Amino acid sequence: MGKKTKSSAKRPKDMRNHCRVPDYGKGFKLKDADPGEKTAFPDRANAEAEMAADIARIEELHDVHWAQGRHAFLAVFQAMDAGGKDGTIGKVFGSLDPLGVITTSFKKPSERELAQDYLWRIHQEVPPRGMIGLFNRSHYEDVLVVRVHALAPPDKIEQRYEQINAFEKHMTENGVTILKFFLHISKDEQKERLQERINDPTKRWKFNPADLNERKLWKQYMTAYELAVTRCSTPWAPWYVIPADRNWYRNALVARIVRTTLEEMDLRYPPAPKGIEKIVVE
Numbered sequence: 001m002g003k004k005t006k007s008s009a010k011r012p013k014d015m016r017n018h019c020r021v022p023d024y025g026k027g028f029k030l031k032d033a034d035p036g037e038k039t040a041f042p043d044r045a046n047a048e049a050e051m052a053a054d055i056a057r058i059e060e061l062h063d064v065h066w067a068q069g070r071h072a073f074l075a076v077f078q079a080m081d082a083g084g085k086d087g088t089i090g091k092v093f094g095s096l097d098p099l100g101v102i103t104t105s106f107k108k109p110s111e112r113e114l115a116q117d118y119l120w121r122i123h124q125e126v127p128p129r130g131m132i133g134l135f136n137r138s139h140y141e142d143v144l145v146v147r148v149h150a151l152a153p154p155d156k157i158e159q160r161y162e163q164i165n166a167f168e169k170h171m172t173e174n175g176v177t178i179l180k181f182f183l184h185i186s187k188d189e190q191k192e193r194l195q196e197r198i199n200d201p202t203k204r205w206k207f208n209p210a211d212l213n214e215r216k217l218w219k220q221y222m223t224a225y226e227l228a229v230t231r232c233s234t235p236w237a238p239w240y241v242i243p244a245d246r247n248w249y250r251n252a253l254v255a256r257i258v259r260t261t262l263e264e265m266d267l268r269y270p271p272a273p274k275g276i277e278k279i280v281v282e
Ligand code: AMP
Pocket: 106, 107, 108, 109, 137, 138, 141, 142, 145, 146
């Protein structure tokens, strides 16, 4: 895998608290989270330069993560339609060695999946040690779209928040570091982006008329998101609500949070076999 040099750049500012939902959502209201704010990186050019450095560091850490093979890392992405999940995954993780990354998009469950508990299909896609896993949608759909459309009985949905916390705790205790990102766009920004999917012939393939029905349920989705990010932001698997109306800002924040988290993971190359330095290849 990739480069082996250790970055000499000094550690940048920890921006996790900028958009971390407090544990169990204490005092957090989604309506107070402004999708258009940019106070963490007020200047675009600076944000892009810092992001390039953060990504270079993520690439190095990814190499160590893979070589060490002891930990797994999982980043979960949720958003409304056109919220930028695909774009964020591409921009922040697109330069990593594909050997060490598994990306999973969760769609409407199949009949087979619906015949199991909702975490069954999720558990199978949790990255193994040494890998970075990226979830494009996730088990949170089971308290988001499922809640908004009443696809399961209300009492069953109510039980899921605690079940999710327990599942994520179990994963964490078994070597998986979990981060969760809600890419938060405004309703106006979604309008622009959906219209753009219609206007731009190269984007029409992304347009799904069903998204317009979901858009009408914006309020209900925001209520469901607020419940999910408050009930399920835990010390072991925090939620970050990322202001996502500006792509460059969203990407810079996610890259910084990923970098900071990887830097805290005690990643080290495995010890070399004794006496290796004396070996000469002939
Ligand atoms: P997309 O990400 O645009 O390809 O769309 C995937 C669709 O699958 C979205 O409309 C999701 O809401 C839906 N989906 C994902 N997971 C579930 C789930 N557990 N139950 C119902 N719908 C889901």
